[in-house]
Amino acid sequence: xxxxxxxxxxxxxxxxxxxxxxxxxxxxxxxxxxxxxxxxxxxxxxxxxxxxxxxxxxxxxxxxxxxxxxxxxxxxxxxxxxxxxxxxxxxxxxxxxxxxxxxxxxxxxxxxxxxxxxxxxxxxxxxxxxxxxxxxxxxxxxxxxxxxxxxxxxxxxxxxxxxxxxxxxxxxxxxxxxxxxxxxxxxxxxxxxxxxxxxxxxxxxxxxxxxxxxxxxxxxxxxxxxxxxxxxxxxxxxxxxxxxxxxxxxxxxxxxxxxxxxxxxxxxxxxxxxxxxxxxxxxxxxxxxxxxxxxxxxx
Numbered sequence: 606x607x608x609x610x611x612x613x614x615x616x617x618x619x620x621x622x623x624x625x626x627x628x629x630x631x632x633x634x635x636x637x638x639x640x641x642x643x644x645x646x647x648x649x650x651x652x653x654x655x656x657x658x659x660x661x662x663x664x665x666x667x668x669x670x671x672x673x674x675x676x677x678x679x680x681x682x683x684x685x686x687x688x689x690x691x692x693x694x695x696x697x698x699x700x701x702x703x704x705x706x707x708x709x710x711x712x713x714x715x716x717x718x719x720x721x722x723x724x725x726x727x728x729x730x731x732x733x734x735x736x737x738x739x740x741x742x743x744x745x746x747x748x749x750x751x752x753x754x755x756x757x758x759x760x761x762x763x764x765x766x767x768x769x770x771x772x773x774x775x776x777x778x779x780x781x782x783x784x785x786x787x788x789x790x791x792x793x794x795x796x797x798x799x800x801x802x803x804x805x806x807x808x809x810x811x812x813x814x815x816x817x818x819x820x821x822x823x824x825x826x827x828x829x830x831x832x833x834x835x836x837x838x839x840x841x842x843x844x845x846x847x848x849x850x851x852x853x854x855x856x857x858x859x860x861x862x863x864x865x866x867x868x869x870x871x872x873x874x875x876x877x878x879x880x881x882x883x884x885x886x887x888x889x890x891x892x893x894x895x896x897x898x899x900x901x902x903x904x
Contacts, residue, residue, distance in 0.1 A: 635670040636698035639663060644678055644706040646687060651677040671698045680708050688712045692794075695721055700787075709796065716777060716796035723788045730783035732757040734767065737794045741771035742842050746854035747896050749842045756788075764855045767791065770843040773798055778847075778858060830903075831869040836883045837901040840864045848893035852882035859893040867903075868895075 641663035642650050648660050652674050658667070659681070676694050680687035687708045696702050702721040709715045725731055734743050736753040743750045743757075746766055750757055753769070762785045770776040774795035781789060838846055845863050849856040852874040862868070868885040871892070875881055881897035 637668045638671055638696040638698055639701040640667050640669045640694075640696060640704075641701060642676075642678065642704045642706075644680070644708060646680050646682050646685075646708065648678045648680045648687075648689075648706070648708065651679065669696045669702075671696050676704060678704070678706050678708070686710060688715055690715055690717055690794075692717065692719065694719055697721055697723065707796065713797040714799060715794070716775060717794040718777070718779060719792045720779075720781065721790050722784065723790060725786055725788050727758070728785060729758070730760045730762050730785055731788040732760055732765075732767070732781075732783065733788055733790045734769070735790075735792050736769060736771070737792075738771060738774070741769050741774070741793075741795065744768040744770075744842065747847060747898065748854075766855055766858075768843060768847070769793055769795065771795055776843060776845075780855075831867050834902055834904045835867050835869045836885060836895065837903050838862050838864050838866045838868075838895070839899045839901055841899050846895055846899050848885075848887045848895055849882075850893060852876055852884070852894045854880075854896070856894070859891065860887050862887055862895065864899075873897075 640652075642660050643662075644660040650657050650660060650662050652669070654675075654677075660678070673693060673695050675691065677689060677691040679689045688711050690706055690708065690712060694702055694704060700722040703719070705718040707716045732745070733756045734753050739753050741753045743753060743755050744767070745757060745760070747768070760783045762783050765781055765783055767779045767781055768776065769779075775798050777793055777795060779791070779793075781791070783789060841864060845861040847858050848860040848862060850859050851857075853876045862885075868883075868887065870883040870885050872884050873881055874884070874894070882894045883897060883900055883902075884892060884894050887893045887895070
C-alpha cells in the first residue's frame, strides 16, 4: 500500500512538472515588431528567402519576430526590367521597421530608405543617419547638421524633415517622426544621378506636393532685377533651397529655388523659432515660402 501511495505521489509530481514546463514554453511567445515595406514599382518581398507578400506590405500591421533579417525586394513589372535590391534589416520588439524603395533599371540608380527605432535613456529624441555613399550632407529642418555618418542628439519630439545630398547623386528628402526616449536610425542608399533632375526625380519617403511646371520663366532668368524689395537666394549646402507650402521647416515641400535667383516677395512671416520666411511665386505661378536663413533682402 505504501509503495502504491509513493508511486502515485511521484507520478503526480512528474505530471505537475510536465504541465509547468509546457505552460512555460507555450506562454513564452517570441517578442515581435512591425515591418512595413513600400516600393515603386510594386514588388515582391522576401525575408530570409521566404516570400512574405507584395508592396505595400504592412500598411496596417505585419508582425515579425525580433531579430536581424536579410530582406529582398523584387520588382514586378511587365514593361520595364527593374533591378532588385537586397539588404539587412533589424526588427525591434514593439516598434516599426520601415523600408522604402524607389527602384530603377539598375541598382546604382535605385534609392532605398531603411528606418528603425532604438530605445535610449534621454528625455528627447535622437537621430542617426548613415548613407551609401558616405560623406553626404545632412540637413534637419533646413538646418545644416554635418556629414554622414552622423548622430544628432536632443531633438524635440514630433515631425521633422531630413534632406540628404551628395554630389552626383539624387537628393533624398524624408519626413520622419522623432519620439522621446528613442533613437531613429536612418540608413539611406542614394540613387546615382543620371543628369539634370526635376523636383519629381527627388524621391521621398512620404507623399509630398511637387507640381510639375513646364516652359516656366523664373525671375532668375530675367535680365532685369525684380522691383525692390526682393529676395536674393544665397548659397546653400545642398545647392538649392526648398520651397515650403507653409512658413515652417516641417511643411510639405512645393519646389526648389537655386542660389543667385531673385524673387519679389509678397509677404513675410515668422515661425515659432523666430525664423523669418518670405512668400514668393517660385515658378512665376505658384506660391510658396522660403526660409530667410538663406535669403538676402535687397531694398
